[in-house]
Amino acid sequence: MSSASIRIDALYKDFTTHGSGSTWRALENVNLRVAPGEFVTILGPSGCGKSTLLNALSGLDADYQGRVAIERNGVLDEKARVAYLFQEPRLLQWLTVRRNVEFALDAVGFPKSEWADRADKWINLVGLKGFADFYPLQLSGGMQQRAAIARAFAIEPEVLLMDEPFSALDELTARRMRQELLSLWEADRRTVLFVTHNSLEAVYLSDRILIMKKGPGSHVCDEVVLAHLQRPRIYEDPAQVESQKDVLQRLIRHVS
Numbered sequence: 001m002s003s004a005s006i007r008i009d010a011l012y013k014d015f016t017t018h019g020s021g022s023t024w025r026a027l028e029n030v031n032l033r034v035a036p037g038e039f040v041t042i043l044g045p046s047g048c049g050k051s052t053l054l055n056a057l058s059g060l061d062a063d064y065q066g067r068v069a070i071e072r073n074g075v076l077d078e079k080a081r082v083a084y085l086f087q088e089p090r091l092l093q094w095l096t097v098r099r100n101v102e103f104a105l106d107a108v109g110f111p112k113s114e115w116a117d118r119a120d121k122w123i124n125l126v127g128l129k130g131f132a133d134f135y136p137l138q139l140s141g142g143m144q145q146r147a148a149i150a151r152a153f154a155i156e157p158e159v160l161l162m163d164e165p166f167s168a169l170d171e172l173t174a175r176r177m178r179q180e181l182l183s184l185w186e187a188d189r190r191t192v193l194f195v196t197h198n199s200l201e202a203v204y205l206s207d208r209i210l211i212m213k214k215g216p217g218s219h220v221c222d223e224v225v226l227a228h229l230q231r232p233r234i235y236e237d238p239a240q241v242e243s244q245k246d247v248l249q250r251l252i253r254h255v256s
């Protein structure tokens, strides 16, 4: 199990529109924790600030107020390995699937002698056996997203940040990918902060759901703990269907 945890205290983020100079408060006093090995999902409507939050947490955006941290035993750990998976695969188009994974392995310092084995292992695990030497544009959108997942897991991240990674896929492919994500996650329980606008997906995946309301001044306004749902999860399980209804109702209440 990952020993890294996520902690966000009093996060504020303002966007200033150049030209007009007007300010949009995207995030206002966001506070959250993700325990080591926990799968937490942020659920909220489009535009509520989910990507803004992950950008701050990942370090892509350093222009915010408040504190975001990956911690180990309650102490800031700046060296913790974090993988960030986006809604689009964001593969390097001029490199094959294998080279895309190896590029990430190189970037985090794995020795070259291990690249081929590690890349093959994860390419096979995400179901792309036989496609390692294909270029991204030779693959379907779903296959490209699998390659991006292989790249994310291959670096053995302690923390996974996932921004609506399945929302561009058709529902059947998305279901298969969620199932595969959970089996990869259950093998070694990395700490996951997942983001979605889909309440069904949130209930299927998570230990805990944090609901964000629409901005301006968006923040976590509700929490649903799903510890009572057994894994592996089944969409039709009555307890899970009950939770889906509950979460959807809360979401509607906070959005309207």
Ligand SMILES: Nc1ncnc2c1ncn2[C@@H]1O[C@H](COP(=O)(O)OP(=O)(O)O)[C@@H](O)[C@H]1O
Binding pocket: 015, 016, 017, 024, 026, 044, 045, 046, 047, 048, 049, 050, 051, 052, 053, 215
């Ligand atoms: N670069 C930017 N400049 C100005 N406003 C932005 C920028 N990025 C996001 N926003 C605004 O911040 C809010 C949150 O956006 P975002 O985090 O992308 O939402 P989500 O990921 O939940 O759909 C939205 O109202 C969006 O218009």
Ligand SMILES: [Mg+2]
Binding pocket: 050, 051, 052, 163
């Ligand atoms: Mg977004």
